[in-house]
Structure formats: structure tokens, C-alpha cells
Amino acid sequence: MKTQKLLSRTKFLFLFSLILVTSCIKDDFIGHPGGDDDVKVRFASYNASLNRSNEGELISDLSTQDNPQAKLVAEVIQRQYPDVVALLEFDYDSNGEALDLFQKNYLGISQNGADAVTYEYAYSVSSNTGVLAEVDLDGNGEVSIPGDTYGFGFFPGQFAFAILSKYKIQKENIRTFQQFLWKDMPEALLPVNENNSQYYSEEALAVFRLSSKNHVDIPIQVSESKVVHALIAHPTPPVFDGPEDRNGTRNHDEIRFISDYINDESYIYDDNGFTGGLAYGAHFVVMGDMNADTFDGDSTNHPIGIFESNLKINQSVLTGNRVPSSEGGTEASIVQGEINDTHIGDPAYDTGDFGDTNPGNLRVDYVLPSANLKVVDSGVFWPTEADEQNELNAASDHKLVWVDLEL
Secondary structure, three states: OHHHHHHHHHHHHHHHHHHHHHHHHHHHHOOOOOOOOOOEEEEEEEEEEEOOOOOOHHHHHHOOOOOHHHHHHHHHHHHHOOOEEEEEEEOOOOOOHHHHHHHHHHHOOOOOOOOOOOOOEEEEEOOOEOOEOOOOOOOOOOOOOOOOEOEOOOOOOOOOEEEEEOOEEOHHHOEEOOOOEHHHOOOOOOOEOOOOOEOOOHHHHOOOEOOOOOEEEEEEEOOOOOEEEEEEEOOOOOOOOOOOOHHHHHHHHHHHHHHHHHOOOOOOEOOOOOEOOOOOOOEEEEEEEOOOOOOOOOOOOOOHHHHHOOOOEOHHHOOOOOOOOOHHHHHHHHHHOHHHHHOOOOHHHOOEOOOOOOOOOEOOEEEEEEOOOEEEEEEEEOOOOOOOOHHHHHHOOEOEEEEEEEO
16 A cells, blocks of 8 residues: 555656656747747848939839839848848938838738738938038049048938847937047058058048948847847948058948947947947847958958957857858859859858959858857858749849847
8 A cells, every 4th residue: 555655656746747847848948029038039131232323212112012122122031030130221211211111011011922021120220321521531622422421322321221120129229320430440440542641631531430331239128138239330342442442441440340349449439429339248249241251352451350359259150150151152153153263261151142253252241149149040041043932032132141049
């Protein structure tokens, strides 16, 4: 009798323990957005090339539901469905009308059978592109567009960027650095002429902004107690200049500014006059089209190396075993050949499909979490020619890059 009671008690304890273990396993793998449990969040950067030649043209295009390019861009996002996505080269308007229309008429409607998506939170970022300075920046004797704009563009906000998020954006805590002056960066790589004289005049440097578009810190509340700072920028291409290398040096310092912000350098000030960078231990994700490749292309002084030497950045997605990749990138490099055949970098990591003769396909788009965030997966959406989604490659010359994080 005692033996039977002992066996029954043992069986009960075993079953009770099994229930507890099962419950724990369930809680470990199921996240609860808005709570404090672990959640998996997909961050993405996508240069969607939704820029237009004239002010207001993007709003006009997105006012209908039949713009071919917008439909493709929307389907790319629907297929990958990131929780947070930075949209590069998306023309800015102060009312955010274009972004609202893109959500309503494209993302919110199924494209080619893909599920419609909705982002509750959105933010359009103002840009230096097309904003005319009051002085002659390029030294040609007159103040005119586009040579004397703070960032290349034919109207204010051309080539700007925006962010869409399923999680709350803390708009009251957003920091922007649109007006930070290049000369105020210590040891700035200011361009010089071949005779070693300063390329920009003192008058120009007194107003010359570092950011060709904007640099922003957008805090995102992924749960009740967890905030991730989306650090978004789109540095100028390091080309379209002369021997002074004004765009190459600016690209370098725009990238350096991001790293310095992560390191909380004291020289930094934002558009509201507050100084310094990120707080120690803050969670962040660097997102954007950096216009710089680790190995190939025309960047000046290897600016991506600045990220590689910053141990606050999760190196697994930069140089390690979680670098976003695709089979489509490898295939495109082989099929297109020409300058691609001379490249050093792994084409699987490429994110841009550029000219076959120059510069070829490059890795220029990045999603770089902080080292204190766990990366569980990553990728580049670049379908191969045999893939039924191959037609989506025509949406933009850039590909969507994503990283999944466990928070």
C-alpha cells in the first residue's frame, strides 16, 4: 500500500514538473509585443528609389493605386514584412502626405497576392537635399540650385527618407542633426585642392552642413521597458566630384558621425542644441544606404572600417556569420560580369545592382544592431532569375536588407 502511494505521488510530481517545463518553453518562444517578454523584431533598410524629378510628383503618383514602381516596392515590403523599415530616397513633404498615401494605396492593398500590411507609426524626415544655402558653396560666383544646396537635389526634400514601424515611435524624443556644421567635427576630412589649399571658402564652411540629407535618432518602444534607437542616415555618394574629393570626404565623415554618436562624443549637437550622443548601454540599430562598400567601389579612406573598429556595433552582421546575403546577388555578379569580375567582396553580400562597367554591384545598404542585441537571422531580398518573385528586382536598384533581433 505504501509502495502504491509512493508511486502515485512520484507520478504526480513528474506530471506537474512536465507541465511547468512545457509552460516555460512556451513562454520562452512566444513573444508578447508591448510586454516584457522576449520578442523577435525585424529591422530593415530599403532604398526604394521613390524619388521624383519634380516637387509634389510623388504625391501625385501615390494618389492612385496603379503606379507600377510603387506597386513593386510595396510588394517587396509585404513579402518581407519588417516590423521597422527605413525607406530611403522617399521624397519628403512636411505633412507626410506621400507616406500616408503609400500606406493607404499600396502597402494597405494586397499586391500580387501578398498580404497587405499596416504600420501604425510613421515618420517623414526632413532633408538638406534641395535646400538652397545663402552663400556660394561651389565657388562659381552665383548661388543656384543644385550646386549651392546643402545636399544635392532640385527641390527641398528630394531623395529624403522616412520610417515605418509596428511599434510606437517616441516622436517627442527624436533627435535630428540636419544643421550640424561639417567644420565642427574635430579633425574633419575637409576637402582640399591639388595645391593643398582649402576647397571651400571660409564663408561656405561657416554654413556648410555635414549631413547631405539628415542624421536622425528615432527611439522605438518595442516593449514596456525596451527602447531601440533607429539611427538612420544616407550619406552622399563618394563620386560626382573632382580631384578635391569633396563628396568622398563628406561621405567618410557622415559615416564617422554615426560612429561618434554611438560613442557619445561631446562635440556633437542636435538641431535643438542638446549635446552628446547615445547613453551608455543604449540599444540601437544603424540603418541606411551608406554609399560605401567594405572592399569595392570609390569610397574614401575605407569609412566602413570605422564601423568595423567600433565594438559597440554587432560585428556578426558586419563581418561575421550573420552578414545579410542572397543567392541573387551572387548570380547577378556572375551573369553581369565586367567590373564585377574584379571585385574583392563576396557578391552574396551585395545590396545594390549598379552599372556593369562602373562601379558594379556593391554592398552599400546596412542594418547594424548594437553589440548588446542578439541577432537570430538576416538576409538580402534579391531573388534569383529562376525565382517567381524575380520581377520584384525591378522595383529599385537597391535591395531590401533585413536583420531579425531577439529583444
